Amino acid sequence: MNKHAGQSTVTVIGGGLSGLATAWRLARDGASVTVLEQGHRTGGVIRSERVDGFLCEAAPNSVLVKSASAETFLMDIGLGDQIVDANPLADKRFLVRNGRVIPLPMSLWGGVTTPLYSLGAKFRLLAEPFIKPSGREDESVAAFVTRRMGHEFLDYGIASLVSGIFAGDPERLSMRYAFPKVWNLEAKYGSLIGGAIKLGRERKRRGETPYKSRMIAFRDGIETLTRYLADSSDARIVTAAAVNTIAREEHGWTVRWSDDAGEHERVSESLVISVPEPETRKLPWPGDVAVAIARHPELTHPPVTTLVMGFRRDQVRHPLDGFGMLIPLKEGRKVLGAIFSSTIFPDRAPEGHVSLMIFLGGATMPESAKADVDAAVAMACDQLKDLLGLQGDPVFSRAVHWPRAIPQYNVGHGDFIAAIEATEKAWPGLHFCANYRGGPGLSDCLDSAIRTSDLILGRQATA
Numbered sequence: 001m002n003k004h005a006g007q008s009t010v011t012v013i014g015g016g017l018s019g020l021a022t023a024w025r026l027a028r029d030g031a032s033v034t035v036l037e038q039g040h041r042t043g044g045v046i047r048s049e050r051v052d053g054f055l056c057e058a059a060p061n062s063v064l065v066k067s068a069s070a071e072t073f074l075m076d077i078g079l080g081d082q083i084v085d086a087n088p089l090a091d092k093r094f095l096v097r098n099g100r101v102i103p104l105p106m107s108l109w110g111g112v113t114t115p116l117y118s119l120g121a122k123f124r125l126l127a128e129p130f131i132k133p134s135g136r137e138d139e140s141v142a143a144f145v146t147r148r149m150g151h152e153f154l155d156y157g158i159a160s161l162v163s164g165i166f167a168g169d170p171e172r173l174s175m176r177y178a179f180p181k182v183w184n185l186e187a188k189y190g191s192l193i194g195g196a197i198k199l200g201r202e203r204k205r206r207g208e209t210p211y212k213s214r215m216i217a218f219r220d221g222i223e224t225l226t227r228y229l230a231d232s233s234d235a236r237i238v239t240a241a242a243v244n245t246i247a248r249e250e251h252g253w254t255v256r257w258s259d260d261a262g263e264h265e266r267v268s269e270s271l272v273i274s275v276p277e278p279e280t281r282k283l284p285w286p287g288d289v290a291v292a293i294a295r296h297p298e299l300t301h302p303p304v305t306t307l308v309m310g311f312r313r314d315q316v317r318h319p320l321d322g323f324g325m326l327i328p329l330k331e332g333r334k335v336l337g338a339i340f341s342s343t344i345f346p347d348r349a350p351e352g353h354v355s356l357m358i359f360l361g362g363a364t365m366p367e368s369a370k371a372d373v374d375a376a377v378a379m380a381c382d383q384l385k386d387l388l389g390l391q392g393d394p395v396f397s398r399a400v401h402w403p404r405a406i407p408q409y410n411v412g413h414g415d416f417i418a419a420i421e422a423t424e425k426a427w428p429g430l431h432f433c434a435n436y437r438g439g440p441g442l443s444d445c446l447d448s449a450i451r452t453s454d455l456i457l458g459r460q461a462t463a
Contacts, residue, residue: 215344305360
């Protein structure tokens with residue numbers, strides 16, 4: 001504790017969602033917090049802007065709230081009246097097979113009758129409860145799904161899901177760390193189907209009601225979240241802050257930085273690092289800490305281009321009656337998928353128009369991530385024309401190129417997590433809180449921020 005102020009003192013380096021959420025919660029509960037952000041704005045990759053009546057998101061366009069703690073946090077910061085729930089049509093998803101856009105089955109009968117999977121694949125799935133666990137410490141998504149469900153469910157299902165969440169490669173992505181709940185079904189119960197049934201029964205006996213995920217956005221875009229966190233926080237937030245030195249002192253951490261107002265110094269008991277993993281290595285660490293962080297395994301971050309395209313409604317033949325569509329790698333196209341933004345949430349496009357969000361690149365097709373807007377539009381239109389019935393050029397387009405996008409939880413990610421934890425243990429008061437740990441989604445980042453702030457405040461984690 002700070003013997004002068006009688007409160008915890010914390011410095012947070014990084015003003016993206018994880019850093020802002022951690023700082024907001026700590027400051028609300030009485031800690032003295034300073035956030036240092038090297039850019040001229042907070043929010044990290046989250047950027048929203050309305051142009052010509054189209055709401056453009058630079059990265060995530062929605063939040064899949066996956067825990068009661070994350071939902072409570074959103075209410076606590078005062079965003080309740082800004083939340084927009086997804087259109088019920090968002091439950092409907094499409095997948096491309098053999099050049100056809102086919103709805104994913106949403107019921108048992110739908111699974112029986114869907115043309116997405118062959119009769120052989122459906123019978124193969126029935127064998128899943130009888131397949132023994134591998135006993136491995138880690139396994140790729142591709143190996144896990146093929147072993148338990150067969151090739152078709154990998155190629156025309158899970159592999160596309162991997163692209164949608166991580167922009168990742170199922171041959172490299174870790175099942176244990178990318179999809180821990182699924183991994184644990186096999187580890188604990190020996191089967192996915194049988195495990196889901198047993199888990200449901202156990203919860204019923206305990207009187208537990210699992211949280212039902214909720215897909216939301218905000219009226220003026222996802223940046224509303226980070227803007228609220230910055231504007232309503234009791235933490236001191238410094239932008240354009242260049243961290244010059246980090247030193248470990250007897251009673252905590254000393255951080256020196258410079259900004260437009262000059263040079264500054266702050267001593268705090270706790271130091272939270274919420275910058276991207278590659279930036280963590282570049283921070284001016286003291287010698288022994290620098291050596292430890294240099295030993296952390298490096299993560300890969302494939303390039304991704306997000307593209308917002310607007311069309312008149314009569315230019316798109318497909319009804320766009322769902323969340324969007326995923327395009328399996330097996331289809332040989334150069335687009336990962338498309339989100340039907342104006343179907344999911346209101347006011348995403350002007351009256352009489354529709355808005356699509358397209359994703360290019362990723363771990364399996366990095367060469368498709370185009371930095372040039374015209375090249376991205378040309379590629380997207382060429383690849384989607386027959387699938388969605390596009391006619392003519394879009395009336396609006398906006399692209400953002402991310403040279404290093406989502407951190408990949410590849411096989412061996414456990415070594416990275418172990419290294420992070422060892423560093424935290426070796427230097428008390430040092431905490432790492434970012435999207436490379438606990439999940440890459442926005443809801444995951446909120447839960448990580450809640451856990452980190454609980455740990456600093458010395459109370460039982462609520463997330």
